[in-house]
Amino acid sequence: MRKVGKNSVAFDNVFLHSWGTSCGPKEKEGPIGTYFDVSFNDLYCDEKTWETAEMNLMRTALVEAIRKGNLSISEVELAVGGDLNNQIAVSNYLMNDFPIPFIGIYGACSTAVLSLINASTFIDSGYGKYIACMTSSHNSTSERQFRYPTEYGGQRPPSITTTVTGSGVGILTNKKTEIRISKATIGCVTSSGENDANDMGRTMAPAASMTLKQHLEDFKISPDEYDLIVTGDLSLYGSKVFKDILKEYKIDVENNYQDCGLMIYDLQNQDVIAGGSGCGCASLVMYGYICSLLRSKKLKKVLVIATGALLNPVMVAQGKEIPSIAHAVCLEGVSE
């Protein structure tokens, strides 16, 4: 591993061994739903509470990643992960069932990439052969915790996004595979000036654009280095602000930029308001869709910038703004 510039690192020897994805019905019906391994027919996911439903999503994705990688549980030497629930409860409670050393992380929806960066550092420094990176989100656990219980049926403003019900788990390795984790940029907490819990996209746009700007500066590259640059869950309004901020810095991403929150749902025909959000959003799109395209050589080099709104209801009630953070990772296809 080499430190590059102010916020970035280059990894020498980190590869994606396998991945597993699980989702709810809405994600399965979306434009890239066929790329996800397992789907459930309703938000209970064969469980009795939203929290255990989310645990089942993450368990399913983890077991799929292990199975598809032809591994046994005991071969996974470390797990790094988190979720949106207070005390990252879903990850912590799930890991009670797995005898794997566990590092809990929290970066709100940026956790999808933060877990990859953290695990890549452990792989690169020789910790072991296989490390799992895991995250999840569930529409009903998130809505209840950050806004209102879904059963309340509150009206949603146009700026609100739909928290994705799903989990993505990747298993990293130090042995060459078809997909390499080559670069990463660790974000700084960034002021948004926003304090509207119903407008996470615009809240996270400054952090996302600052992380991309820093990434390009650190590696001395331009955006056309990448076939595709995706943000995690800026969705309809946030992704516009993201591009506007970048324009001020003369960074042009008009031709190769998308947002996971706009890829996972059909905004015209699914009732998702401004698009998708949540840890599950970036991780489902990254592992399920992007990694499939990298493996089939339809994509060569992708920068995933996962975005996290560091929303805490107590702080917002005290009149504070919601700061944000974004972490970026480069996934690239490995030539034979």
Add this chain to the structure above:
Amino acid sequence: MRKVGKNSVAFDNVFLHSWGTSCGPKEKEGPIGTYFDVSFNDLYCDEKTWETAEMNLMRTALVEAIRKGNLSISEVELAVGGDLNNQIAVSNYLMNDFPIPFIGIYGACSTAVLSLINASTFIDSGYGKYIACMTSSHNSTSERQFRYPTEYGGQRPPSITTTVTGSGVGILTNKKTEIRISKATIGCVTSSGENDANDMGRTMAPAASMTLKQHLEDFKISPDEYDLIVTGDLSLYGSKVFKDILKEYKIDVENNYQDCGLMIYDLQNQDVIAGGSGCGCASLVMYGYICSLLRSKKLKKVLVIATGALLNPVMVAQGKEIPSIAHAVCLEGVSE
């Protein structure tokens, strides 16, 4: 860095450059209060809310660590940290004021050591020269979030511990200093069978004992390898269960074991019930007291096992037990 056994690593080149500590009045009046850098006269810590009070504790400790290390803020290349607040809000909001890449972690009260392990891995893999590890807890933010607001004046059962008001920040480096981070063991989430939010000590004892057992097995050493083995915050009842479990495995820690929760307060004369707890407990004792004794050669080699009860009020309301986790790190004095 070398992987050792199932859960452990040995670091080649990680040292503690400097540290900063801040605390409330009760911690200052305690038996090791003179070891802490800065203390506040009341729980508001010059702020208007409990959350901003805790932010001020962490800011003070971070600034002290930077100042005592003769560094500028821009020389700190990464910060790794977390706290007990939902969404690790205190750490995230504080880092909004510092232009330092930030990795948020959550291991409940085990965060004090988890941040050290994570940061040590980044140092060891060549990320940079200076990385800050930070954590905090505050009596009133914790009591309100996990139990009742302190203003409520609820009666406390004998098993309850007193959440420490304080913060400890360590800055790691790759250049030789007087204190080395030499070994670490990453814990697994461990079942406790307990679901009493007023008895965190007994809840965490199984995780602490399993992590020590694994540590000794991984490195093929016995407890007398260490001058001192400390657990983070098992306090009065938990530390007894810890020793009882170890006895079953014929591991004897009778002569060199203490608990940070019993060291930070005078249980006879301070109104703290079963002792201290919280992220601030292990970090104040570790950085403030133990590192001072290591530097003055009064201690040579210490194992700190920070313990975290992965308490989530929603899960407990759903009838689930409280799982726990414990992470261990070895701090040793460096001979000239």
